[in-house]
Amino acid sequence: MAANDNREVITVADPAAMAATAAEHVVARIGANDGRAAICLTGGSSPKQLYELLATEAYRSRIPWQRVHWFIGDERFVPADDPLNNMSMARTAFLDRCAPAENIHPIPTATADPGDPDRSAALYEKELQSFYGADTLDDARPLFDLVLMGIGPDGHTASLFPGGRAIDETARWVVGVPKANVAPFVPRVTLTLPTLASCREMLFQVAGKEKRAILTRLFAAENLPANRARSTGDTVWLMDLAAIPENFGG
């Protein structure tokens, strides 16, 4: 994996402006691909406004739904209809109303072997490899057009937690995470850094004053998962004014 060291930081006024800016990135990345496009969604609360915006007529009419496929970067190991399930949140917010069912690719959490996030990870890895048409990632042919990400209070991103084994995984595409660092304390399944990196753009959304402390640490270049997640293409951090640390840029 040759991750790109450049990171672009965009600041916006508030969460509404963040959702609108992110929506333009989604539309632009889909528009830049004439064929089958792949978007990797994220969980948490930050992307919800973006998802709801994509379902409004203004955006819905600009997305060629038939040729866009929707994946998820990490999942809480709970049933598909549990409100804590990340794909369930995205389905309710927009996918179920807009996307063909066969274009929605959830991480299976109700597998033949329930209670085993590793098995679930192996199944999703197969699904991603079958979509990609190979089991080795090629920098010249990214898996995703866009990967959405969030940042947790401990500097985690996707379900890659500081000090966990998953962050150093380079062979597997998807792994099980037995223990989460932050709530909800359920096992997780997460795409690994090389898989998330295989994209034309990785777009982080970080909003609210409760994110200031972790952004201060990240901008001080602390070795935390959110600082290690980079696209082989463009990496963009979208932050709202409330999240910006006091000494940012000065």
Ligand code: 6PG
């Ligand atoms: C999850 C996520 C996680 C999230 C961050 C930020 O399953 O919780 O995918 O990585 O993106 O924790 O979450 P917020 O957007 O809620 O701050």
